Amino acid sequence: xxxxxxxxxxxxxxxxxxxxxxxxxxxxxxxxxxxxxxxxxxxxxxxxxxxxxxxxxxxxxxxxxxxxxxxxxxxxxxxxxxxxxxxxxxxxxxxxxxxxxxxxxxxxxxxxxxxxxxxxxxxxxxxxxxxxxxxxxxxxxxxxxxxxxxxxxxxxxxxxxxxxxxxxxxxxxxxxxxxxxxxxxxxxxxxxxxxxxxxxxxxxxxxxxxxxxxxxxxxxxxxxxxxxxxxxxxxxxxxxxxxxxxxxxxxxxxxxxxxxxxxxxxxxxxxxxxxxxxxxxxxxxxxxxxxxxxxxxxxxxxxxxxxxx
Numbered sequence: 001x002x003x004x005x006x007x008x009x010x011x012x013x014x015x016x017x018x019x020x021x022x023x024x025x026x027x028x029x030x031x032x033x034x035x036x037x038x039x040x041x042x043x044x045x046x047x048x049x050x051x052x053x054x055x056x057x058x059x060x061x062x063x064x065x066x067x068x069x070x071x072x073x074x075x076x077x078x079x080x081x082x083x084x085x086x087x088x089x090x091x092x093x094x095x096x097x098x099x100x101x102x103x104x105x106x107x108x109x110x111x112x113x114x115x116x117x118x119x120x121x122x123x124x125x126x127x128x129x130x131x132x133x134x135x136x137x138x139x140x141x142x143x144x145x146x147x148x149x150x151x152x153x154x155x156x157x158x159x160x161x162x163x164x165x166x167x168x169x170x171x172x173x174x175x176x177x178x179x180x181x182x183x184x185x186x187x188x189x190x191x192x193x194x195x196x197x198x199x200x201x202x203x204x205x206x207x208x209x210x211x212x213x214x215x216x217x218x219x220x221x222x223x224x225x226x227x228x229x230x231x232x233x234x235x236x237x238x239x240x241x242x243x244x245x246x247x248x249x250x251x252x253x254x255x256x257x258x259x260x261x262x263x264x265x266x267x268x269x270x271x272x273x274x275x276x277x278x279x280x281x282x283x284x285x286x287x288x289x290x291x292x293x294x295x296x297x298x299x300x301x302x303x304x305x306x307x308x309x
Contacts, residue, residue, distance in 0.1 A: 035089025080261030
């Protein structure tokens with residue numbers, strides 16, 4: 001089954017229910033490309049794929065009293081490590097294992113569900129899970145992205161009822177109740193949740209996750225791979241960059257970038273092109289020295305930020 005373009009997959013924004021930011025039909029060629037662009041240990045991708053496959057194959061055959069699976073994968077790690085991109089890419093990759101089905105990716109906007117009105121957040125969460133998501137899943141395999149899941153499943157033990165509205169506590173309760181209900185009634189759903197702050201997630205939510213995977217910042221070898229992939233991709237438009245992508249001196253840049261996450265590394269390449277108007281006008285003139293200078297600046301900013309904490 002060939003993946004089509006994302007433009008064909010997006011439901012019109014005006015047709016999206018409250019709390020849903022996007023719905024895509026799968027597989028999706030752009031999401032497949034993003035999956036390939038995220039440089040993490042191969043074991044992480046293999047584990048995620050295997051867990052996803054099991055979710056849709058095992059849960060339809062084995063009752064929950066034997067295997068109490070909830071259909072939830074949780075990705076945790078620092079910002080910029082590619083958790084959301086991995087989640088979207090995983091959804092598309094799983095679709096290739098279901099060629100006869102018409103799976104879809106549903107992305108939840110947690111901030112659209114919160115409200116200062118007492119009881120409104122709880123009702124919104126309950127309606128989203130019990131009605132919107134359940135209805136979407138009734139037509140085929142459905143993968144739900146819960147980005148920043150701590151927004152919906154905040155750790156109740158860390159909250160003060162005096163400092164936080166009771167509604168936030170009730171919203172977490174609603175998420176847990178709905179996860180249990182959907183797990184019981186619909187094995188056709190897989191939730192992929194992400195969080196930069198796993199300590200802020202309620203323990204009861206984490207206990208319902210079938211798999212928790214930490215996505216760490218890239219090690220030096222991975223940093224080199226990310227830089228090479230990024231610059232090599234740019235060489236499609238600026239051919240002279242192909243030489244830099246294969247240069248042995250790129251290892252020096254990777255060493256200078258140690259500690260930066262994947263997002264920061266790609267932005268650093270852009271910053272290197274902005275070292276001068278000449279390079280900005282023609283990125284073919286980018287040099288290793290430009291990259292080293294940009295790397296030093298990015299590290300300095302990161303160290304300043306770290307020291308300020």
